[in-house]
Amino acid sequence: MIMKPEWNEVRCLRCVACVGSCPTGALSLSGWRIKLNEDKCIGCGLCARICPVDALGGGENGG
């Protein structure tokens, strides 16, 4: 299953756990926003699952 993250900017704590964990380097924190490089994302879902506050749609808040 392909699962691309959907960033919830209000929940996000800018903790960069997702950025450092993404296996392909598809995420970055730039100008206080989490940015997704669609070309690099392989939809593995790891970032959404490990976000400590469920700000990428991997828990009750989304997927």
Add this chain to the structure above:
Amino acid sequence: MADEHIVDALVIGGGPAGSITAYEVAKGGYNVLMIEKRAEIGIPVRCGEGISKEILPILDIEKDPSWICSEMDGARIISPCGNVMVIGPEVAGPETGFVIRREIFDRMLAERAASAGANLWVNAEATSFERVENGAVVRCIHDGKDVEIHAKVVVAADGFESQVARWGGLNTALAERDIDTCIQYEMMGVDVDPKYVEFYMGRRFAPGGYIWSFPKGENISNVGIGLNATLIKRGGDPKRYLDDFIRNNDRFSKGIITEINAGGVSVGLPIEKTVADRMLVVGDAARMIDPLTGGGVYTACISGQEAGRTIVKSLENDNTSAEGLGGYERAWRDRVEDQLVRNYLAKEKLLDLDDEVLDKVIEGLSEYDLKEASTQELLKGILEKHPELVNELMG
């Protein structure tokens, strides 16, 4: 056209690793710039704020109450069913630590670098890295303006994000098993012993990780959790587990949360190569965290020191190729690698223990008269009470 800026060394990231690198290079008399993308050094805090007291002699700094909140006597380790093992001052020795205000500690280190002559830009985000003859060019957005920085050597000190090393062709990807994600609260009105840190172990509390309470004074504590990525079922699990723990523990449930922070921690081995042409990788960016405790400030400081000293030598020799910078790789490994490998193996073991075994381990240790906090002594203590665990622990 982008503005141009020329320096000997550019440090990307203003955490402890970056500041100490910049300090050493400035002290060596070279022109160094440190850029930090946040508007304020150290904020938000991404740290449990516990560090070893050995940090003082290593950095050659004095004890300072502006960033040291409290000094620990020891630790209590609590098993899933509630068995408690106490590590008192006589056993813990210098391994016990300080609980600090990380944002002030980081600021102090940045100011120390600046006082030694380093230049510092905040609100300055590096966006690319490219090698050129005799150096590298880093593009950066500083106060909203494009700037091109030319440097003979670039230091990737960008922390857990670890993008800069990738731009330089180094592999910093983490296996899922080597990722923990954390969330923590600073709480007031909690009932804690101000001289003891506490660790709650086991899957019941924190699958693949632990819950910590690091007291910052009477009734104030940094209470947090780390979970291993392989054992996280869905987004938000770290927060759910921590909230459940607090709700069900009378000593914490009446507390008030005054701050929330989160972050990722690597619990694997450091990256294989921390040196490339025109580039060094330090601290979290090189995945240099103690895999057992998740503590990374200490190693960030050591690697920053060695990186800065190597850079000074490489500039003296006018050779910032991978070969000219190679001394760094050996130097930091000599100082911390053994410890990191030992604790990596211990973490691998711990990750697979189930709660019943962990209960027995901590029960065994709580009844044993521990002489020192060494792996051998710990194993002796456990096996005296529970010899049947020999395969689980040694196999």
